[in-house]
Amino acid sequence: MTERSVLVLLGPPGAGKGTQADRLSKSVGIAHVSTGDLFRGHLSANSSLGRAAKGYMESGQLVPDDLVIDMLFDRVSKPDCEKGYLLDGFPRTVAQAQALERRIAPPWRQRAIEIAVPDEVLVARISGRRTCPKCNASFHTVSLPPAKPDVCDACGGALVQRADDQADVVRKRLSVYREQTAPVSVFYSQRGLLTRVDGNLPPDRVFEAILGWAQNKKAG
Ligand code: AP5
8 A cells, every 4th residue: 555545445244344454554554444433432422423323323224424424534634544544334325435535636545445255154253243342352252252251352341242233233234235335336346446355264364365455556
């Protein structure tokens, strides 16, 4: 990745966007911005934005575009995003992708990576996910267990299952993804900005593929 790049991580719920964004951000030293984590922070703080987003998130629907776009643009105006940033969970509608495109003027550039994973694997991943409400670290009961059950390796916080990781809400999130977010991949593909990686591999292998692609871009 070059400086002043925006890298968009696309993929369905449970594809591994957060897992890979966290690794990539530490490896290449750029900010990781997750709209889901931003909303969960607002929910915990019981802010007016958190209260506005709560019902949508708990039922697996998307938060309205205007709320998401304002929150995201405010976040990426912070100094840690001056050299570039990774977007995890945004854009999720074509209207959000268009708003981001309007904001990114040369020398800034954007690219998108889609992490592809079959539906049956997604459900197993989401049902085993455990997250830390204190530091946002993510684990999996089978593929990435913490050293001590239900205790965060990073900060010692108590791990929880996300409210929207219940089976009926997951089904809703997957159908919302197909209807509203899959067209975002087409948006980037039509502009020649999309790369797909196989996400149905162990996390280290997926990371190698993404890092290899990012280093290639830097060299090029
Ligand atoms: P958000 O938090 O963005 O949820 P999501 O996109 O549904 O994505 P997930 O966090 O479920 O999955 P992920 O791809 O990050 O997977 P992870 O790495 O955790 O959004 C939540 C809600 O907020 C939305 O439903 C919506 O209401 C609202 N929202 C957010 N952004 C919005 C927007 N832009 N517009 C409107 N509304 C918005 O991995 C999952 C599990 O699998 C983990 O346990 C992990 O350890 C494990 N795992 C990861 N990779 C692998 C692997 N390769 N092999 C085995 N296990 C793996």
